[in-house]
Amino acid sequence: MAILPILHYPDPRLRRACVAVERFDGRLHELIESMVETMYEAPGVGLAAPQVGEAIRLLVYDPNPDPEARAARVVINPEIVLREGSVVGEEGCLSVPQFYGDVARAERIVVRFQDRDGTVHEEEYLDLTARILQHEIDHLDGVVFIDRMSALKRDILKRKIRKAAKAGDYTLTA
């Protein structure tokens, strides 16, 4: 287990389309454990493999930040098979530290995915958990939440990030 460095937007490695996980072996389990540790350390409610430089379809999440009630979940090779409703909410991202923006997401989704041993599951997610899942699955397709903001708000945010980077208040990883 290790704390992994998290890539920051606009690192081009966040733009890669990730490939499916095919081997559910010890190496994968080690990466999962490190990602969970990295997520809690950050702290964050979700982390996708490309955020730590691994271009594979794997994410971890835990909507409950309470250290006493930790229950990290692992989602591999996810596919959203149903989307319902639309709700706007504020999002942040460990790859865009200190910046937040409103994004519209489906209110309810059903996701088919594999667990750490390769077993297929289908689960329904609502509200915050649905938002986390959609945000993290986007990462697997090279999409960052900023891309889903309105053009105007996105431009403002990008300008703020550039300014912060220049001032040394935002760390670039590439």
Ligand SMILES: [Zn+2]
């Ligand atoms: Zn993110």
